[in-house]
Structures are given as structure tokens and as C-alpha cells.
Amino acid sequence: MRIATWNVNSIRAREERVVDWLRRSDTDVLAMQEIKCKPEQFPRAGFEAAGYELAIHGLNQWNGVAIASRVGIADVATEFAGQPSFGKADHEAVVEARALGALCGGIRIWSIYVPNGRGLADPHYAYKLDFLATLRAVAAESAHEPTALMGDFNVAPRTEDIWSETDSEAVTHVTEEAREAFRAFEDAGYEELSRRFIPAPNTYTFWDYKQLRFPKAEGMRIDFVYASQSLATHATGATIERDERKGKGASDHVPVVIDVDWKVG
DNA sequence: ATGACACAGAAACTGTGA
Secondary structure: OEEEEEEOOOHHHHHHHHHHHHHHHOOOEEEEEOOOOOHHHOOHHHHHHOOOEEEEEOOOOOOOEEEEEOOOOEEEEOOOOOOOOEOOOHHHOEOOOOEEEEEEOOEEEEEEEOOOOOOOOOHHHHHHHHHHHHHHHHHHHOOOOOEEEEEEOOOOOOHHHEOOOOOHHHHHHOOHHHHHHHHHHHOOOEEEHHHHHOOOOOOOOEOOOOOOOOOOOOOEOOEEEEEEHHHHOOEEEEEEOHHHHOOOOOOOEOOEEEEEOOOOO
């Protein structure tokens, strides 16, 4: 089975590129983040014509997650247990559309969009750390099942995962506590699979639209696939689909793909 | 070996992203 994650930065702006890539890449399950729309606004037709079923969770123009699967999609959950809420005022706090779980071909798939953090003194940063810690705790409880937590973690775990650790726009992605919150999924029984197969430096998954960051190779590696051990033992390979960042109309992120020797069940 | 911010919604700008 081939599973993948992609922060698409608006599915309405990216439908053609995403569906075209799905067809070319022979992907069975795609976890998407930042769809930036409500379910009724999601461009379903292209996906369905390509043979995919959809699960969609979006509340407004921000965030939003979805899963496209051609190996079945069941037991859909639109948040994880204890998922933190966020709002400028306490009475405005809502559980945002940042997590979507489903059972696809016998694997528990989670499409995850971790909060950015914005700045170290911003409440959004505490929200980010809380989100990661709570997700880790929930993940620990399902570590005995074949589970994949795939998405935009908004953490550059190592020095070589970011072009400049002093980039002011990525300060919340490189702190010790953000990196520890990311690493802690290992303690919960998970392995980040893209690293096993693609350990090299300069293997980014995101490049800002601004200032020629892509052609200058100034990016970040922030999109990952954490697999429980019962799934991780079946992994056979991974790719970062760098070519999808090229040309007009690209998302600022590219797909991360994992191959698993797994019988659809 | 690539290309000089993009997106959504409200309103001709603001919020958000990283």
C-alpha cells in the first residue's frame, strides 16, 4: 500500500494538481492539510472520478483536513480525544479542524495539521505544544494498532531540517521544547518513517513562496509520517515529491510518500 | 535545472501562514 501526506494550501486552488498527482503517483491513501474550505465546498468530483472516496473536515477558510482513499474509508473521527481548543478569547475557543482519523485498508490513518505557534510569546505557541503533547498521549493508546499519524507537524526536528535556524519566521519550529514534543512520539511507540529512508540533509518538504526560497534550496522539513511499530515494520520505502513544488500554481509544501508491504484488510 | 508570496473573505483591505 502507498500512503502519503500533503499540505495542499487550499484544495479549491489545487484540485487539478492534486488529482493529477494522485493518478501519476499510484497513491492509495492521501492525507491532506490546509484544505481551507467547508465540506460542501470541497471539489469532490475529480477525486471520485479518479476512484477515491473522501472524508472531509473543515469549519471555515482556515485549516481543514481531508483523507482520500481508494482502499475504503470508515470509522471517521473529526478530532482526537482531548484535542485542545483555541480562540482569541476563552469564550471564543473552538476545536479547530486540524485532525481527521479514518480506517483505510486496515490502517488507522490520521491527517494532522499542527498549529504554527506564530511566536514564542503568542498563546498560539502554548497551543501548539499542548496539541502535540495531547496527540502523543492519544497515539500511545493506539500504538498496538497499525496507525499512521501523517501531516504537517510544523517542527523542523534537526538542524539540517531548516535552511536557517535563525529565520525569524520559523522560530516556533526549532525550539528545544517543540523538538522534544516531536521526538516524544518515539516514546509512545512510533517511528517517523520518512527519516528511515531519506536521512539526507537538504531534503525539505516546504519552501516559502517568497524570496526565491525554492530555487535557492532554502526550505524546511516539517511534514512527516509517524507509524506505530506494527505498521513501521512493514514499511519498504519513502519519497519526498520535490517536483510538485515546481511551476505556477504549486502548494508551498510537497507530498511525502510511504510504501508499506501491507495486505488491504 | 529554478524563478522573484498565496489564499479566502470581505471589501478594495485584513488575517493567516512559516
